[in-house]
């Protein structure tokens with residue numbers, strides 16, 4: 305019998321042996337670091353403090369407080385691979401309640417360092433951002449009102465689901481197009497806090513481009529309006545002798561003193577959700593100072609968002625998709641460059657693993673589409689079945705165009721098709737109308753949910769789930785990425801936003817088993833190195849949380865890490881907001897909270 309052992313197998317055997325001797329548990333050279341001056345204890349509240357917490361909070365607020373086992377278990381998970389069980393889940397009724405909770409935590413933090421607040425909206429965060437071990441504040445119950453909507457802007461509370469918000473804006477023929485693939489599940493508050501993006505971000509940008517104004521409860525327990533201001537207004541804020549004035553003064557000093565260094569640190573990709581976007585705060589040329597830009601994407605680590613004013617843009621009424629089936633990656637770089645000359649509204653892709661999965665679990669789509677929708681999807685996919693019979697393509701590209709008339713869309717699609725004709729594609733299909741275009745789009749949007757829900761013996765392990773590289777590097781990058789994924793024997797789908805070079809690689813694993821878990825750190829290190837070698841970013845949309853927070857120092861210089869940490873300290877001197885996430889995350893803490901219950 306011949307046994308072929310690869311490097312990875314040998315490494316696994318070494319680890320298995322070491323573990324059996326209890327010599328090793330966690331990989332060496334751990335990434336991340338807890339703030340020196342703000343070290344968070346890695347264990348939950350003491351029992352006596354837990355039993356006191358509910359009545360103490362209830363005396364302060366009007367909203368509901370739930371410390372039942374069922375609720376705590378439910379809120380101990382988001383869509384990440386971690387679990388942190390809260391002591392209580394609070395649904396504040398109004399801003400007064402939120403202020404009271406923040407003041408309570410701020411006042412008691414010194415005596416009880418385990419106390420902190422984790423904000424949560426729909427809980428679909430994939431990085432572990434929406435879970436915590438102390439007080440979880442749920443925004444979906446009472447912060448669910450849509451305010452005034454005009455043809456240019458909308459006011460909305462953070463707990464409003466995007467699926468309920470969009471129909472309201474569409475009545476004015478406008479929308480907020482930075483919605484994620486989880487658009488049917490998530491809220492606008494989560495989108496702001498994660499700086500979410502999605503298929504339309506290629507054309508319109510991410511959520512950071514749409515936030516005009518925020519109301520935020522900060523660490524002193526007061527609510528503040530945060531919006532772009534000019535230098536005169538900034539000077540007036542700095543002159544204030546209070547907590548808000550101190551924040552403006554210290555953040556201005558930080559971004560002004562290190563202006564060039566901070567601007568140069570901006571990731572050189574079209575999408576990024578890592579760290580705090582300090583480079584967007586202060587613009588010497590325009591004289592605009594905008595703190596919304598660090599609160600967006602902060603994952604609730606700087607304060608609690610209580611109200612949002614979004615900029616809205618007109619939605620083009622017609623749309624269609626050119627679908628390209630690729631046998632292999634040959635010519636991908638030139639194809640991307642050619643497509644981008646046509647300025648598509650979105651440019652998405654998914655791989656053969658995703659397609660196989662969609663075919664295997666086809667009836668699943670009934671959940672999102674209903675029986676009629678499922679039937680319609682089956683009928684519409686029939687012509688594609690003939691293409692698939694010739695072999696499952698390695699990559700499916702969805703190139704979407706929108707316009708003011710149907711003719712405009714048809715013309716753009718045909719022009720792109722003509723340009724792509726000389727590439728060796730397996731097939732092309734023109735779905736000129738919205739009605740035809742949705743079928744592949746739904747597969748792309750639902751691919752992660754399909755994995756989460758349908759594969760029984762393994763679980764989605766989002767740890768290399770949101771990488772970004774400049775699109776022109778994709779032809780070299782993608783095969784090397786696949787090599788790493790295969791070398792760790794990971795079964796993973798690859799789907800993403802081709803036009804932005806943003807890919808979601810979602811392995812299926814038994815992460816509750818040690819032998820699987822020990823793959824995480826080395827695989828992540830290798831993938832991160834590859835991403836950074838190609839000039840990319842570790843996260844385009846999903847943010848840092850517990851999974852990528854520890855690796856930020858791989859992406860940014862030690863000086864930049866100091867600046868990010870200083871920002872966190874300025875806003876949150878006692879670390880009462882969502883610890884163990886972003887710059888305050890530590891690999892050892894994250895790994896000791898891997899999800900065990902599914």
Ligand SMILES: Cc1cc2nc3c(=O)[nH]c(=O)nc-3n(C[C@H](O)[C@H](O)[C@H](O)COP(=O)(O)OP(=O)(O)OC[C@H]3O[C@@H](n4cnc5c(N)ncnc54)[C@H](O)[C@@H]3O)c2cc1C
Pocket residue numbers: 382383422423424425426427428429430432433434435443462483484485486489490491492493494495496497498499500501502503602603604605607608609610752753845846882
């Ligand atoms: C199937 C699936 C597909 C996904 N696809 C995408 C995608 O395409 N693009 C993308 O960007 N993301 C995607 N995600 C991740 C996630 O759905 C989005 O980031 C979403 O915007 C999070 O919204 P939420 O309401 O679920 O927020 P939550 O998960 O509740 O919270 C997200 C973060 O925001 C913080 N937060 C929540 N509310 C507040 C508040 N009021 N104040 C301050 N902080 C707050 C939380 O602490 C947490 O750190 C996907 C997730 C799933 C499950």
